[in-house]
Amino acid sequence: MPGTQEGIDFLLAPYRVLDLTDERGLLAGKILADLGADVLQIEPPGGSPARNIGPFYGDDPRPEKSLFWWAYAANKRSVTLDLERKDGRALLERLVAEADFLIESFEPGYLEGIGLGYDHLAGINPRLVMVSITAFGQDGPYSNYQASDIVGMALGGFMYLTGDDDRAPVRISFPHFYIHGAAAGAAAAMLAHTYRVTSGQGQYVDVSCQQAVAKTLAHAPQIWDIEGAILKRMGVYRQTSGENRVRINWPCKDGYVNYMVQGGTVAYSTRALLAWAEEDGLDVTELNAVGWEELGYGAITPELMTQLSGPLGEFFIGHTRAELVQGSLDRRILLFPVATPSALQGHPQLEARGYFKEMEHKELGATVRYPGAFVKSGDGRDIAGLYRRPPLIGEHNLEIYQGELGLSVQEIESLKRIGVI
Amino acid sequence: MTAHPTSNKPLDGVNVLDFCWVAVGPMTTKYLGEYGATVVRVESAKRPGTLRRGAPFKDGISGINRSAYFASYNANKMGITVDMRHPRARELMLRMAKWAHLVTENFTPGTMESWELGFDQLKEVNPGIVMFSTSMMGRGGPMERQPGFGPVLSSLVGLTNLTGWPDRDPVNPYGAYTDFIVPRFAVAAILAGLDRSRRTGEGIHIDMSQLETNLHFSAPVLLDYAVNGREQSRMGNRDPGAAPHGAFPCSGDDRWIALSCSNDDQWEGLQRTIAPDGVGWPHNPDFATFLGRKANEDELEKLLSNWTSSWEVGALMETLQSAGVPAGMVNDCRDLFDDAQIQHRGHFQWLDHPEIGPYATDTSEMVFSVSPGSLDTPAPLLGQHTSHVLKELIGLSDDEYKSLEEDGVLE
Numbered sequence: 001m002p003g004t005q006e007g008i009d010f011l012l013a014p015y016r017v018l019d020l021t022d023e024r025g026l027l028a029g030k031i032l033a034d035l036g037a038d039v040l041q042i043e044p045p046g047g048s049p050a051r052n053i054g055p056f057y058g059d060d061p062r063p064e065k066s067l068f069w070w071a072y073a074a075n076k077r078s079v080t081l082d083l084e085r086k087d088g089r090a091l092l093e094r095l096v097a098e099a100d101f102l103i104e105s106f107e108p109g110y111l112e113g114i115g116l117g118y119d120h121l122a123g124i125n126p127r128l129v130m131v132s133i134t135a136f137g138q139d140g141p142y143s144n145y146q147a148s149d150i151v152g153m154a155l156g157g158f159m160y161l162t163g164d165d166d167r168a169p170v171r172i173s174f175p176h177f178y179i180h181g182a183a184a185g186a187a188a189a190m191l192a193h194t195y196r197v198t199s200g201q202g203q204y205v206d207v208s209c210q211q212a213v214a215k216t217l218a219h220a221p222q223i224w225d226i227e228g229a230i231l232k233r234m235g236v237y238r239q240t241s242g243e244n245r246v247r248i249n250w251p252c253k254d255g256y257v258n259y260m261v262q263g264g265t266v267a268y269s270t271r272a273l274l275a276w277a278e279e280d281g282l283d284v285t286e287l288n289a290v291g292w293e294e295l296g297y298g299a300i301t302p303e304l305m306t307q308l309s310g311p312l313g314e315f316f317i318g319h320t321r322a323e324l325v326q327g328s329l330d331r332r333i334l335l336f337p338v339a340t341p342s343a344l345q346g347h348p349q350l351e352a353r354g355y356f357k358e359m360e361h362k363e364l365g366a367t368v369r370y371p372g373a374f375v376k377s378g379d380g381r382d383i384a385g386l387y388r389r390p391p392l393i394g395e396h397n398l399e400i401y402q403g404e405l406g407l408s409v410q411e412i413e414s415l416k417r418i419g420v421i
Numbered sequence: 422m423t424a425h426p427t428s429n430k431p432l433d434g435v436n437v438l439d440f441c442w443v444a445v446g447p448m449t450t451k452y453l454g455e456y457g458a459t460v461v462r463v464e465s466a467k468r469p470g471t472l473r474r475g476a477p478f479k480d481g482i483s484g485i486n487r488s489a490y491f492a493s494y495n496a497n498k499m500g501i502t503v504d505m506r507h508p509r510a511r512e513l514m515l516r517m518a519k520w521a522h523l524v525t526e527n528f529t530p531g532t533m534e535s536w537e538l539g540f541d542q543l544k545e546v547n548p549g550i551v552m553f554s555t556s557m558m559g560r561g562g563p564m565e566r567q568p569g570f571g572p573v574l575s576s577l578v579g580l581t582n583l584t585g586w587p588d589r590d591p592v593n594p595y596g597a598y599t600d601f602i603v604p605r606f607a608v609a610a611i612l613a614g615l616d617r618s619r620r621t622g623e624g625i626h627i628d629m630s631q632l633e634t635n636l637h638f639s640a641p642v643l644l645d646y647a648v649n650g651r652e653q654s655r656m657g658n659r660d661p662g663a664a665p666h667g668a669f670p671c672s673g674d675d676r677w678i679a680l681s682c683s684n685d686d687q688w689e690g691l692q693r694t695i696a697p698d699g700v701g702w703p704h705n706p707d708f709a710t711f712l713g714r715k716a717n718e719d720e721l722e723k724l725l726s727n728w729t730s731s732w733e734v735g736a737l738m739e740t741l742q743s744a745g746v747p748a749g750m751v752n753d754c755r756d757l758f759d760d761a762q763i764q765h766r767g768h769f770q771w772l773d774h775p776e777i778g779p780y781a782t783d784t785s786e787m788v789f790s791v792s793p794g795s796l797d798t799p800a801p802l803l804g805q806h807t808s809h810v811l812k813e814l815i816g817l818s819d820d821e822y823k824s825l826e827e828d829g830v831l832e
Contacts (some may be wrong), residue, residue, distance in 0.1 A: 011613035071640035140765035151749035154679035161595035183605035190612035195431035203791035211786035216601035258576035341646035352562035378626030
């Protein structure tokens with residue numbers, strides 16, 4: 001029966017999701033799958049293009065070994081189906097009849113063009129919630145624009161504000177443009193579902209990744225709207241008010257740490273750091289004389305920042321990241337690591353909460369440590385989690401086509417032979 | 422008064438008792454308000470929240486009701502003031518909890534419990550209640566009380582490590598970036614919790630660690646370390662799947678075009694645009710194949726920058742897009758308001774605030790065919806709805822209200 005997963009009683013256990021997305025939208029279905037929904041990833045025969053995205057397990061670039069795929073397809077099941085073929089569309093329609101959600105990330109108009117637009121699907125299942133995740137939305141002047149990650153992060157307003165002020169704006173070196181929209185797609189699906197619960201009616205939701213990125217800009221849009229000022233990127237610094245800025249990241253012996261000089265209510269943190277620097281034999285007499293307690297947020301002037309940079313820079317570079325982090329905990333200094341992947345693997349808080357989950361990839365003879373559920377229950381119940389390793393291409397074809405739709409072995413063989421599944 | 426007089430929204434009838442403050446919580450409950458929930462924010466007049474004291478202010482003059490930062494994240498909500506340290510506050514909040522379907526908070530773990538308003542206590546008065554708690558590190562564990570805010574968390578979750586130039590120090594993604602990743606996960610989880618409560622009659626406590634949620638925005642990078650032992654780091658604007666791939670200068674001050682070519686069609690579109698007659702540097706045999714462009718990317722970027730720098734950025738975006746090349750201008754915040762697509766989507770909406778006047782706030786990135794959201798009311802003045810909420814929504818008598826007021830509970 002669709003929408004019930006054996007042994008899984010997480011929040012969304014009763015519901016079935018058809019996930020037609022590629023790398024742009026996979027996270028939407030992943031979020032719902034982590035919450036317990038039964039998510040069927042619909043892949044083209046041969047596998048999703050997302051399987052071509054590295055890095056790869058053992059650096060072996062095969063579709064079954066893409067770590068990008070693993071990260072965003074875990075918990076899902078996979079069936080293959082060619083939407084460009086009539087038999088493929090007929091299979092999809094049968095799945096739609098029993099599904100609660102359909103999520104897709106094709107170019108605007110693609111599904112409509114092959115006869116699988118929302119109106120048609122709603123004719124089959126009026127309760128269906130359909131969510132489209134695209135770069136700019138289904139219509140409007142950019143709707144047919146080509147958008148890669150960097151193009152989207154630029155048009156969303158993020159890049160202008162990120163990077164060193166004497167070089168080009170930068171993006172984050174892991175693509176975020178589409179996954180912002182994909183995460184919004186999961187929220188959109190649940191909003192539409194909530195409406196369906198009371199009204200009985202499904203609907204169509206159109207998500208824009210550009211808007212999703214524009215919503216990450218904190219108060220920068222308001223600063224233009226209210227003050228007519230355009231915020232600019234400032235590298236390792238953070239603007240606190242007017243011309244005043246504080247340095248955020250500092251190089252240490254083996255990496256970087258995050259430390260923002262602050263006065264006022266957290267002057268104790270600055271005092272403790274200066275005391276530590278003094279123990280190291282650095283001359284901080286002038287800095288000790290500053291009335292930190294009287295300096296509120298935004299009151300560190302550029303002159304004071306320059307004065308701080310010498311001794312603090314020298315202090316940090318003399319210690320490892322681990323020394324600085326541990327020493328800061330002991331001395332109540334507000335200093336944090338600029339974490340690298342290895343540091344996150346052994347993170348004491350993540351370990352204590354049992355965040356990472358080992359999952360067995362039998363076909364590889366390997367056990368892999370995955371990032372776990374994004375949410376837990378505060379009252380000890382299982383509400384979300386990781387329960388199924390990412391599917392092989394079409395791994396669940398038989399389970400679904402034979403087990404659920406009742407196709408005969410013969411029919412399945414034929415569909416395989418003519419390239420539909 | 423109701424917050425949303427004409428409504429056919431997904432969350433009509435959902436009551437939210439909202440203790441959230443700063444950014445990550447209020448952005449989450451803003452979605453709920455935009456889609457029809459009645460959101461009542463609990464604030465304290467004695468300790469007004471951080472964002473009420475955050476720029477920009479109307480006319481540059483600070484004031485508790487003048488922050489457009491606060492106003493943006495708190496549209497469509499009602500606001501009440503309660504001194505949570507007052508002995509009578511707890512009883513009042515339990516009455517609110519009976520009214521609520523959802524209680525939200527993003528304090529340091531233990532704060533709600535210190536007021537004896539933890540999940541167990543809320544459940545006693547309202548067995549079906551959903552409580553949503555989010556904190557930097559999650560509940561329990563050795564670091565649950567670790568202080569910090571957005572720029573700190575970007576570093577802790579590994580995103581700072583992935584941002585910047587390889588020959589320079591890493592930089593933070595702009596602002597309190599992680600605060601804006603969490604809310605969509607939060608909305609999905611909250612609504613899943615409400616759905617389950619509706620089906621089973623049983624309440625639930627959702628605990629969201631912002632650290633854990635954010636790791637899903639770099640999960641393949643973590644897996645790369647877990648299985649291959651590789652420590653990925655910042656690459657400037659380079660990408661293994663495209664060349665060229667970056668932001669290139671245009672005419673004017675600090676104007677840039679972002680573009681990328683990840684296949685031959687896109688590269689040929691760029692070639693045709695730069696050298697339509699088939700002559701010139703784009704036809705250099707060094708650039709003939711993808712691997713050739715990758716191997717000679719420094720040179721390619723230099724030549725491309727020379728070419729882009731004479732273009733007006735908007736014209737270049739249109740020209741490249743019509744040649745099939747992914748290209749977009751690097752929008753600053755003024756550009757964003759002028760952006761044709763952002764305008765088409767109605768992304769920014771202006772609300773009229775009694776002290777700020779008209780101010781811009783962003784609407785959701787979702788367009789619903791049947792039950793659209795809308796932002797109808799500006800953020801509440803401090804304590805604006807205390808009387809309305811307590812008398813009309815939870816039915817306090819005039820005498821009860823007066824007694825709370827005289828006792829200093831409603832401050």
